[in-house]
Every structure is written in C-alpha cells, then in structure tokens.
Amino acid sequence: MESTFSEDAREGPQGRLRLLQSRRFAMRVQRAEKYGFCAGVRIADRKVKKFVAQGGADGKILGQVVHNERVVEEMEELGVPTIESLEEIDQGTVVFSAHGVPPSFHSQAQSRCLKILDTTCPFVYDIHEEADRAVQQGAHLVFIGEPGHREVIGYTRDRDPSTYHILKTIEEAEEVDWSRYPKVMVLYQTTLNSEDYEDVVRLIESRAPHASRADTICYATKENQDAARGLCADPAVDLVLIIGGKQSANTRHLWEICRELKPSHLIQGSQDLHSEWFEGVGTVGITAGASTPDYVIDEVEQAILEWPIGAVGNHPEQERGES
Numbered sequence: 001m002e003s004t005f006s007e008d009a010r011e012g013p014q015g016r017l018r019l020l021q022s023r024r025f026a027m028r029v030q031r032a033e034k035y036g037f038c039a040g041v042r043i044a045d046r047k048v049k050k051f052v053a054q055g056g057a058d059g060k061i062l063g064q065v066v067h068n069e070r071v072v073e074e075m076e077e078l079g080v081p082t083i084e085s086l087e088e089i090d091q092g093t094v095v096f097s098a099h100g101v102p103p104s105f106h107s108q109a110q111s112r113c114l115k116i117l118d119t120t121c122p123f124v125y126d127i128h129e130e131a132d133r134a135v136q137q138g139a140h141l142v143f144i145g146e147p148g149h150r151e152v153i154g155y156t157r158d159r160d161p162s163t164y165h166i167l168k169t170i171e172e173a174e175e176v177d178w179s180r181y182p183k184v185m186v187l188y189q190t191t192l193n194s195e196d197y198e199d200v201v202r203l204i205e206s207r208a209p210h211a212s213r214a215d216t217i218c219y220a221t222k223e224n225q226d227a228a229r230g231l232c233a234d235p236a237v238d239l240v241l242i243i244g245g246k247q248s249a250n251t252r253h254l255w256e257i258c259r260e261l262k263p264s265h266l267i268q269g270s271q272d273l274h275s276e277w278f279e280g281v282g283t284v285g286i287t288a289g290a291s292t293p294d295y296v297i298d299e300v301e302q303a304i305l306e307w308p309i310g311a312v313g314n315h316p317e318q319e320r321g322e323s
C-alpha cells in the first residue's frame with residue numbers, strides 16, 4: 001500500500017490549519033488549531049522519561065500520570081507502573097501526577113522514606129494556594145468539579161469537610177444554606193468548561209452576596225475547546241473525531257462541545273474507528289484531549305488517510321491488510 005501523503009499546511013482565518021490528503025483515497029484530515037498535550041502534561045511526561053533515562057528504579061506513579069491509557073501502558077513498559085494508593089509502594093520513588101495530590105501525601109511519603117518525583121502542574125498549585133488564601137480570609141470554599149476527580153481530591157482531602165462544598169449542578173447548589181457563609185470563594189476544576197457552570201455559579205452569587213470566583217479553568221483547556229468549536233464551524237468538516245482517554249475529563253468535555261455542533265465520536269485510538277462513520281464524509285476534523293500523546297493522534301490521522309473507499313463495516317486493520 002502506498003504510504004506517501006501530500007501535505008498542505010495552510011493559514012486559515014483562525015491560524016494554522018493542517019490539511020492532509022491521501023493520494024489514493026478521498027478523505028481529508030483537518031486538525032483543530034489547538035489540540036492534544038498541554039504544557040503541564042508535556043512537562044509531566046518528560047519528567048518521568050528523564051527519571052527513567054537517568055536510571056531511576058523502583059518508580060511508581062500514584063494515579064495515572066495523565067488520564068490516557070496509552071501513556072499509562074507506555075510508562076509501564078518503561079518500568080514505571082501506576083498504583084492507586086500510597087500504601088502500594090514501600091520503597092523507591094513515588095511520582096505525583098500532573099493534577100496533584102493532597103498536600104499531606106508529601107509528608108506521608110517523606111515519613112516512609114520514599115523519594116518524590118512531583119509532576120504536579122503549576123496551575124494546579126496555583127489553585128491550592130488560592131484556596132488557602134481564601135480560607136485565611138474567612139471564605140467558605142466551593143469547588144465546581146467532580147468529587148472523585150484526583151485534582152479535586154487534591155484540593156479537598158486535607159480540609160475540614162465543613163469548610164467547603166464540591167458541586168456541579170443547580171440542584172446541588174440549591175440544597176446549600178448559603179446564608180451560613182458570609183464569604184464564599186468559587187474555584188473550578190481546571191479541566192471544566194466554565195460556560196456549562198455559569199448558571200450554577202450565578203445561583204451561588206445570588207444566594208451568597210459576598211461570593212467571589214476565581215477563573216481557574218486552565219487556559220490549555222479553553223484553547224483546545226475554542227479550537228474544537230472553530231473546527232466544527234468549518235463547513236468543509238463533515239465529521240469530528242475527539243481522541244483521548246476514557247477517563248480524561250477534558251477529552252469528554254471536548255466531545256460534549258463537538259457533538260452539539262457536528263457529528264462527533266470520542267475514540268481512544270485508530271482501533272476505535274468504524275467504516276460506517278465515513279460514509280459520504282469528505283473531511284474528517286480531529287482534535288484531542290490535553291492528555292493525548294502526539295503519536296496516538298498521528299496514528300488516527302494515518303488510519304483515516306489510508307481508509308479505503310467503499311470499505312464499510314470492517315476493522316481498518318482487516319481492510320488495509322499488509323502493505
């Protein structure tokens with residue numbers, strides 16, 4: 001099978017749009033202007049790989065270094081497996097992942113003579129500090145986020161439960177007696193889409209007049225989301241694929257944005273592609289969550305470009321055969 005592709009990088013109204021087309025097959029691929037690894041995840045990935053390259057042994061990552069199964073597998077192959085709790089490591093180096101841990105985990109690890117490789121993103125540390133400052137000024141904390149998300153656990157586990165709420169819905173906000181809290185500070189989990197929670201935050205502000213908010217949504221998340229909207233708005237794009245891990249909150253949010261605007265599918269990699277999606281499709285738009293490595297995006301792009309015309313209902317590997 002021919003494996004050379006023509007590449008046409010062009011400047012569009014929103015900046016660089018990458019447009020590729022196979023010489024043999026009809027579908028084009030257009031990437032969003034921004035997609036994939038954010039700076040925080042890129043740094044986390046590099047730190048772990050540097051640790052391995054420098055001969056680091058007995059390393060274990062507490063929680064996924066980023067929420068992407070392929071990255072987790074890659075780390076395991078490098079000899080740095082993922083663990084779910086600190087109790088699972090009794091020697092060597094514990095890696096704290098990009099979205100952080102409760103501060104007490106640092107002292108727990110130190111008291112057990114573990115070394116720490118901290119890959120927590122600086123933006124996440126900013127939110128820890130913002131929350132501490134607000135508490136010192138007498139504010140009740142509200143985290144808009146998922147109670148089970150590691151980042152939110154990092155912000156809350158060490159705090160007295162009476163000093164904060166974690167919520168996401170109007171119903172949850174309505175259940176709270178806000179008159180008990182003279183001062184309220186609203187903070188967001190970094191990977192959320194703030195527009196989705198505007199009603200919730202407005203309700204809090206209307207019930208707690210001394211509420212303020214810090215826009216702690218990560219710029220990388222916003223940029224990927226805005227670029228996904230731009231991709232969907234392009235009339236040339238018939239279908240949008242969002243590439244990312246099943247457990248990645250920001251990938252899911254990208255999908256939620258895209259599916260409102262264009263036929264869209266969330267996939268983990270090229271193995272999830274289905275022929276029936278491509279019937280009548282000329283251009284496939286692709287975007288990816290902040291924890292999706294470049295090589296997974298490249299694999300998906302290549303699979304689309306190599307997709308044979310008229311092959312419907314089979315797995316791409318079966319259709320492509322050996323080249």
Ligand code: SF4
Nearest residue numbers: 038040121123190218
């Ligand atoms: S999404 Fe933002 S907050 Fe999260 S790791 Fe990336 S840069 Fe940091």
